Amino acid sequence: MVIDKSAAESPKTTLQSLRDYLRPRAVVMLALGFSSGLPFYMIYQNLSLWLTEAGVSKGEIGLFAWTGFAFTFKFLWAPAVDRLPIPLLEKWVGRRRAWMAAAQIGVALTLLAMSAADPSSSLLVVALIAVVMAFMAATQDIAIDAWRIEAATDSEQGVMAAMYQYGYRVAIMVAGAGALIVADNVNWPAAYQFMALLMGVGLLTALFAPKVEVREYEPPPKASLPQMFSSSVIGPFRDFFERFGVHALVILLFIALFRVPDFLMGYMVGPLYIELGYDKTTIGAIRSGLGLFAILFGVFLGGVLVSRVSFKWSLFIGVVAQSLTNLIYTWLALSDATAFNLAFTIVLENIAYGAAGTILIAYMSSLTNTAFTATQYALFSSFYALPGKFVGGFSGFMVEAAGFPWFFAITAIIGIPAAVLVFYLKQSENRFTIDRKAASAELEAAD
Numbered sequence: 001m002v003i004d005k006s007a008a009e010s011p012k013t014t015l016q017s018l019r020d021y022l023r024p025r026a027v028v029m030l031a032l033g034f035s036s037g038l039p040f041y042m043i044y045q046n047l048s049l050w051l052t053e054a055g056v057s058k059g060e061i062g063l064f065a066w067t068g069f070a071f072t073f074k075f076l077w078a079p080a081v082d083r084l085p086i087p088l089l090e091k092w093v094g095r096r097r098a099w100m101a102a103a104q105i106g107v108a109l110t111l112l113a114m115s116a117a118d119p120s121s122s123l124l125v126v127a128l129i130a131v132v133m134a135f136m137a138a139t140q141d142i143a144i145d146a147w148r149i150e151a152a153t154d155s156e157q158g159v160m161a162a163m164y165q166y167g168y169r170v171a172i173m174v175a176g177a178g179a180l181i182v183a184d185n186v187n188w189p190a191a192y193q194f195m196a197l198l199m200g201v202g203l204l205t206a207l208f209a210p211k212v213e214v215r216e217y218e219p220p221p222k223a224s225l226p227q228m229f230s231s232s233v234i235g236p237f238r239d240f241f242e243r244f245g246v247h248a249l250v251i252l253l254f255i256a257l258f259r260v261p262d263f264l265m266g267y268m269v270g271p272l273y274i275e276l277g278y279d280k281t282t283i284g285a286i287r288s289g290l291g292l293f294a295i296l297f298g299v300f301l302g303g304v305l306v307s308r309v310s311f312k313w314s315l316f317i318g319v320v321a322q323s324l325t326n327l328i329y330t331w332l333a334l335s336d337a338t339a340f341n342l343a344f345t346i347v348l349e350n351i352a353y354g355a356a357g358t359i360l361i362a363y364m365s366s367l368t369n370t371a372f373t374a375t376q377y378a379l380f381s382s383f384y385a386l387p388g389k390f391v392g393g394f395s396g397f398m399v400e401a402a403g404f405p406w407f408f409a410i411t412a413i414i415g416i417p418a419a420v421l422v423f424y425l426k427q428s429e430n431r432f433t434i435d436r437k438a439a440s441a442e443l444e445a446a447d
Contacts, residue, residue, distance in 0.1 A: 026163045033167025035202020039137040041175035048270035054120040062396025065267045070134035072385040078378035099143035100206035106136035111196035115189035161361035162303030169295040177288030180280040236375035255384045257418035263388025265411040276337040294347040298354025306362040316422045318356035323415030325352040333404035
């Protein structure tokens with residue numbers, strides 16, 4: 001049964017909207033977003049910097065983007081997060097937070113394992129650890145996303161998504177600045193150990209936060225393997241296509257194209273900084289200073305857009321903004337390596353990226369059915385990552401062939417199809433609504 005989370009509500013004043021950010025569930029979401037964001041930079045941006053300093057070629061560094069396929073295909077094991085219990089722990093904190101805690105421990109252990117690896121002599125070992133780390137981080141994201149969607153109504157998803165993004169981006173700033181400063185003044189292993197310690201923030205939140213999940217603990221019902229597969233794996237996909245019909249394909253295509261420009265360029269940002277001559281302390285200081293305020297503003301802006309503007313225009317603004325800011329990196333690649341140029345680039349990118357991320361999260365959350373929250377949201381987030389992760393693996397070879405300026409220009413152009421599809425997406429949804437109303441009228445007339 002589809003649970004209607006979007007009951008009619010009177011429009012909120014600006015003050016009421018701001019108060020929503022201080023609600024206990026929103027504060028919990030902030031801490032969980034922090035836990036989710038910590039491993040991201042350690043797998044991608046920071047690892048690419050470490051690999052560059054270790055003398056690894058740009059082509060090989062680009063291939064590390066494929067470690068992110070764990071995030072792309074997380075829908076394959078999302079049914080397990082939806083249905084399988086974590087022994088002992090689940091009775092205490094509930095299924096969602098039990099899975100969070102287990103995944104967070106796994107992330108911390110892989111961070112420690114990475115600190116013991118040496119990319120200059122054991123690149124394959126580093127790659128394997130990165131894959132496992134991504135798997136643990138993706139599992140954590142499945143559980144956190146499910147908890148967030150079940151803990152709030154559709155009208156509250158903008159705030160919850162914004163708070164998740166706040167925590168996520170603060171974690172990225174901590175990982176992007178704190179880890180780099182530690183690496184610059186001590187070494188890379190110490191930076192990874194520091195991040196493993198900070199995973200304790202998410203673990204404590206998962207274990208001791210108020211229990212607000214929709215579902216209370218229930219022992220899993222006994223069923224045959226085919227029955228379990230049908231209800232846990234086939235059911236969520238069937239439900240989505242039954243609700244949206246053929247237009248579900250349009251929705252999935254749009255989600256798949258939305259973040260391609262960012263995924264494609266993301267793994268080459270670190271090598272660009274190093275090639276231009278920026279030191280790790282400067283990069284980290286700008287990320288944690290102006291960059292932090294920029295990302296927080298962008299996340300807030302995305303939340304406001306979702307609550308005050310239609311999804312069509314919110315999504316369009318998000319697509320265009322993130323594509324245009326990729327062009328700023330073309331300018332940076334052609335400019336002198338000054339602190340002002342780096343700060344200007346990071347500030348604009350962070351505003352656009354934060355807003356676009358919040359808008360997309362809120363949109364995908366609105367599409368889910370709480371009967372299959374984890375699996376359906378994992379499906380959407382997997383589709384938005386799949387094309388970008390795949391082409392991102394070739395980003396290093398693209399840079400070697402075309403150079404940094406042309407590479408970032410190409411990533412901006414790639415955002416055009418998603419911007420166009422926004423309008424067809426809305427048109428498709430309208431047609432679907434009309435078709436469903438017409439079908440309901442026909443059934444009533446038949447009765």
